[in-house]
Amino acid sequence: xxxxxxxxxxxxxxxxxxxxxxxxxxxxxxxxxxxxxxxxxxxxxxxxxxxxxxxxxxxxxxxxxxxxxxxxxxxxxxxxxxxxxxxxxxxxxxxxxxxxxxxxxxxxxxxxxxxxxxxxxxxxxxxxxxxxxxxxxxxxxxxxxxxx
Amino acid sequence: xxxxxxxxxxxxxxxxxxxxxxxxxxxxxxxxxxxxxxxxxxxxxxxxxxxxxxxxxxxxxxxxxxxxxxxxxxxxxxxxxxxxxxx
Numbered sequence: 437x438x439x440x441x442x443x444x445x446x447x448x449x450x451x452x453x454x455x456x457x458x459x460x461x462x463x464x465x466x467x468x469x470x471x472x473x474x475x476x477x478x479x480x481x482x483x484x485x486x487x488x489x490x491x492x493x494x495x496x497x498x499x500x501x502x503x504x505x506x507x508x509x510x511x512x513x514x515x516x517x518x519x520x521x522x523x524x525x526x527x528x529x530x531x532x533x534x535x536x537x538x539x540x541x542x543x544x545x546x547x548x549x550x551x552x553x554x555x556x557x558x559x560x561x562x563x564x565x566x567x568x569x570x571x572x573x574x575x576x577x578x579x580x581x582x583x584x
Numbered sequence: 585x586x587x588x589x590x591x592x593x594x595x596x597x598x599x600x601x602x603x604x605x606x607x608x609x610x611x612x613x614x615x616x617x618x619x620x621x622x623x624x625x626x627x628x629x630x631x632x633x634x635x636x637x638x639x640x641x642x643x644x645x646x647x648x649x650x651x652x653x654x655x656x657x658x659x660x661x662x663x664x665x666x667x668x669x670x671x
Contacts, residue, residue: 447625447650453632478658481668485607485661486626488600505640 439465442472450479603664610660617641618653625650 442465448454449462466473548556556563611619617639624635636646658665 443651444644444647447647447654475658477669478665479654481665482654482657482661483626484668485603485657485664486611486622489604489607489611 439469439472442475446472446476446479450476450483606661606664610657613660614653614656618649618656621646621649622653622657 442462445454445458445462449459454462466476611622614622620639621635624630624638625632630638632643632646636643639646639649641649
């Protein structure tokens, strides 16, 4: 390993986050490179110094920018999410189903049966003259004619 | 009897306060992205993957950021680093 490649590995080494193979490779390099040994030692010292401070909260401005960035991030959905039931869609579908069942089961407004309607159709000619027939009073007409 | 004798911890307390002030100042002087990387790595204890997502950079770029931040800090805090490295 060269000193240049150390740049990417040194933090992991100082933190103890390197994989076994990488750690061994790093130690092999450190055994032959005094400059990198000093650097590792000083990075560890920086780490200890940073530990002396109580937890530092990010500044308010950083916090606001971070929240804005998170809010701007579009929600990532997989293709299968399309099939996931949405509460709004499920509600609309169940309302539609209920309405269909209700309309289908509703009795027609007219209390007449099909046989009644057929009978009415057969007697339609009589019914069309119903007003004339109901107004007609033969006795009164005969009496009126006799008086005249 | 002087003040140091009357309150033997005052001097130590002042030294610690000065050290903390130097460390805080060195962190505050870092470029914003490096500072964010150090804070998230050191104080929020997030892993590289999480930090690189937050900072919108690759893990490789994050490692370079942290490396440069620590390089700056070791120079800025050289007296304290030397003292610490001896221990």
